Amino acid sequence: MLSLRFLIVSLSLSGVLFTIGNGYYSTYQLQKNLLIDVSLESNRVYAEKLAHMTESFLENAKSQLGTGAVFVAPMLERKVIQSAELQLGLDQIRNMSQGFNSVSILDRNGVILSISPKSIRLEGSRLSDSITNNFEVSSAKFIGPITGPTGTYLSFLSHPIFSKTGEYIGDLLGTIYLHENRLLDRLLSQHGYVDDSYVYVVSPQKDLIYHPLKNRIGEKVTNNEVINRVTKGQSGSLEVVNSKGVPMVTGYAYVKESGWGIVAQSPRATVLKELDRQLWLVMKQAIPMQILILTFIVGSAYFIARPLRQLAQSTTSRDRTIKIKAWFYEAYLLKKVIRKEIDFLNEKVSRFDEDRKKDALTGLMNRRAMDELVAGLVAQLTPFSVIFFDIDHFKQVNDEFGHDIGDDVLKALTRIVSQKVNDEGILIRSGGEEFVVILPGKKPQHAIDLAEEIRVLVEQKVIPQISRPITISLGVSSWNHTMEEGDAFKRADLAMYESKNAGRNRVSSRFY
Numbered sequence: 001m002l003s004l005r006f007l008i009v010s011l012s013l014s015g016v017l018f019t020i021g022n023g024y025y026s027t028y029q030l031q032k033n034l035l036i037d038v039s040l041e042s043n044r045v046y047a048e049k050l051a052h053m054t055e056s057f058l059e060n061a062k063s064q065l066g067t068g069a070v071f072v073a074p075m076l077e078r079k080v081i082q083s084a085e086l087q088l089g090l091d092q093i094r095n096m097s098q099g100f101n102s103v104s105i106l107d108r109n110g111v112i113l114s115i116s117p118k119s120i121r122l123e124g125s126r127l128s129d130s131i132t133n134n135f136e137v138s139s140a141k142f143i144g145p146i147t148g149p150t151g152t153y154l155s156f157l158s159h160p161i162f163s164k165t166g167e168y169i170g171d172l173l174g175t176i177y178l179h180e181n182r183l184l185d186r187l188l189s190q191h192g193y194v195d196d197s198y199v200y201v202v203s204p205q206k207d208l209i210y211h212p213l214k215n216r217i218g219e220k221v222t223n224n225e226v227i228n229r230v231t232k233g234q235s236g237s238l239e240v241v242n243s244k245g246v247p248m249v250t251g252y253a254y255v256k257e258s259g260w261g262i263v264a265q266s267p268r269a270t271v272l273k274e275l276d277r278q279l280w281l282v283m284k285q286a287i288p289m290q291i292l293i294l295t296f297i298v299g300s301a302y303f304i305a306r307p308l309r310q311l312a313q314s315t316t317s318r319d320r321t322i323k324i325k326a327w328f329y330e331a332y333l334l335k336k337v338i339r340k341e342i343d344f345l346n347e348k349v350s351r352f353d354e355d356r357k358k359d360a361l362t363g364l365m366n367r368r369a370m371d372e373l374v375a376g377l378v379a380q381l382t383p384f385s386v387i388f389f390d391i392d393h394f395k396q397v398n399d400e401f402g403h404d405i406g407d408d409v410l411k412a413l414t415r416i417v418s419q420k421v422n423d424e425g426i427l428i429r430s431g432g433e434e435f436v437v438i439l440p441g442k443k444p445q446h447a448i449d450l451a452e453e454i455r456v457l458v459e460q461k462v463i464p465q466i467s468r469p470i471t472i473s474l475g476v477s478s479w480n481h482t483m484e485e486g487d488a489f490k491r492a493d494l495a496m497y498e499s500k501n502a503g504r505n506r507v508s509s510r511f512y
Contacts, residue, residue, distance in 0.1 A: 009301040016297060020290060024283065031275050031356070036249055038368055039271045040237035042431075043197075043251030047264040048235060049493070050199060051253035058157070058257040061099040061174060062140050065159040068093035069172040072105060076113075076170055077163050083114065090116040093172070100174040101154075105161075106132075107170045122149055136160065137168050142258045145178055145209050145218075153178050153218050155209070155258070178209045178217055197266040202227050204259040226250050230261030239268065282348050289344060359429040361407055362414040370428045370436060374485065377440055381481045385447030387437040388492040389454070389474040392504040394433040401466055408465045413472075416461050420454050436492075444478045444511055451476050451507045459505060471505035478511060 072089050075081065086105065094103040094116040104115035104122070110132040112122050127149070134143045135158045144155030157174040201210035206227055208219045221227050226240050235253040242248050242265070250265040357369035365373070377384050391397070391413065398406040410433065417435070421427045425439035437454075439447050451474045459471050475495030479488035491510035498508040 009298055012297050012301045013294065016294060024279065028275070028279055031279075032272055034356075034368075035271055035275055036239070036268070039249045039266055040239070040251060042367070043249060043264040043266060044235070044237040044253070045251065047199075047251040047253040047262050050264065051235070051255045051262045052494075053497070054201075054255050054260065054262065055257050057099060058142065058255070061097060061157055062142075062159070062257075064093075064097040064099075065103075065157055065172055065174045066140065068097070068103070069159045069161045072172060073161050073163060073169070076105070076107075076161060081113065086114045087116065087118060090114050097174065099176065100157075101177040101180065102175040104173045104175070105170060106173060108168060113170070125149060131156070134158075135171055144176075145203050145205075145207055148175070153209075196270050197264065199262065199264045202231060202261045202263070204231055206231055209260065226252050226263055226265075227261065230254055230263065231259075240265075286344070286348055293344075362411055362429050364414060364427055364429045364435075366428070367430050370426075370430065370438065373426065373438060377438075378479075378485050382440055383478065383480040384488075385439040385442045385444055385476065385478040386488050386492045387439070387447055387451045387454070387474055387476050388434070388489075388496040389437075389451070389472045390432070390434040390496065392471045392473055392500070394470075397466060397470070405465050409463055409470065412461075412463050412465070413458065413470065416458055417454055420450070420457055424450065436489075444476070444509070447476050447478065448507060448509055451509075455505065455507055473499035473504045474507045475499060476507060476509040483512070 071093065072086065075086050075089060090103055090105060094100060097103070102115060102117060102120060105113045106127065107113055110127045110129075112125050112127070115122050131143065131146065135141055137160055140157060140159040142155065142157050145153060146155075148154045155176045155178060157176070159172045159174075160168055161170045161172055163169050198212045199210075200208060200212070202221065203209050206220055206222055208216050208221060211217055211219075221243065224240060224243070226238055229236065229238070230252040233254045233256075237249075237251045240248055240250050247268040248265040249268050249271050250263060252261060252263045254261055357366060357372070358364070359366045374384075391409070394406065394409075397409055410429075413435075414427070414429070417437075418427055421437055424442065425437050428436040428438065430436045437450075439450070442450075455472060455474055459469050462469050473496055475492045475498065477488045477491035477495060479485070495508040495510040498510075499506045502508065
């Protein structure tokens with residue numbers, strides 16, 4: 001027969017262990033969902049960022065091709081076309097436009113009059129109707145991907161050539177070799193992830209036109225929901241299982257200029273790996289105290305049962321002088337101990353939540369904390385200015401000195417900029433070498449002035465670990481209640497890339 005002491009101890013231990021286990025499980029599930037949501041959003045934002053950069057790349061290529069069409073038009077209008085002059089002009093166009101692997105001139109019948117580089121040797125060849133039928137006589141047209149005359153997997157950008165009288169006389173054709181276009185590969189491959197994340201690009205026909213594994217370029221993928229969505233012109237995020245059966249956390253964005261879809265994805269296991277480590281650290285710190293508390297509970301249960309045992313024994317004893325202490329006071333103590341344990345666990349969870357919002361390397365607020373800060377400002381209709389900046393040529397620092405020194409450079413930059421930002425705003429590390437300054441209540445001009453002061457201060461400070469200063473490129477924007485929440489950040493990001501494209505180590509701004 002079970003004793004009352006055993007039942008009380010068993011129920012007490014079961015209740016405490018269930019509370020602890022449920023606390024860990026609930027915490028894990030909550031943090032897991034938050035991490036996945038943040039990763040989905042990060043990949044979506046990153047895919048949209050790459051889509052915008054790719055869009056700019058293609059628009060720039062189109063503009064350069066249009067300039068080239070005007071340049072070669074007089075050469076085609078002559079009664080006798082000078083091949084050497086045409087070849088020289090074509091070489092100049094290709095050298096001017098770094099985005100094309102080759103550039104060629106076609107007459108109105110689709111015959112190649114000249115091609116650069118000349119080593120391709122396709123002069124006099126006629127493109128097939130399946131290609132030329134896609135040309136637009138009135139405007140530039142993006143075509144592909146297709147397999148070209150030399151067997152290369154490529155995409156075309158065609159631009160019509162007109163005479164002085166406005167007559168259509170041919171086409172200027174820029175070619176992008178999808179397996180070996182250095183500019184496109186550099187644009188899509190050098191992203192800021194350090195885990196197993198990667199980026200790939202699909203055509204409107206669901207063909208892979210860029211992938212880290214070169215042997216997969218040209219492969220058609222039809223059983224992927226993300227590809228189905230992005231080829232329909234959609235942008236967003238989704239959890240999917242890739243072709244290798246690996247669960248992925250995916251963001252995707254549509255490139256309007258070409259119809260391409262850009263997909264950025266991370267393995268789900270990698271996203272949750274850090275959560276497992278953090279939860280294990282919390283458990284390791286809590287276990288000794290929990291053992292001590294459980295020991296106390298067992299002892300308390302013994303004393304709770306003792307008065308009842310004494311009462312039972314007194315029924316068989318003739319000694320009426322046995323004193324039995326009241327048991328309810330010990331019950332109160334047990335409740336107090338359990339509550340103390342729950343408070344201890346909640347405190348650990350609270351600390352874990354705070355660590356979640358802090359960048360481990362610099363100690364600054366991270367992207368999640370920034371989102372909450374901005375949401376609060378927007379909810380209170382508090383106008384603010386925002387400064388985006390990142391380190392110029394930071395990859396060179398990592399390559400030359402190693403990632404440990406690169407981390408020291410990030411810490412040194414944090415200290416330098418923090419001195420300048422001071423009480424005016426909040427410095428945030430948004431990821432990699434990218435930082436954000438939020439200036440609540442500050443006017444745009446003040447933000448521009450502060451950004452310039454930060455830029456000058458950084459370029460003057462020698463970083464001891466690398467024995468030289470670094471430079472940064474900055475973008476400035478602002479928000480008020482008449483705008484969407486994300487508009488200021490998009491404009492600041494665009495302004496920062498304007499600074500980079502204009503030569504780096506400068507401040508650019510974009511407002512309403």
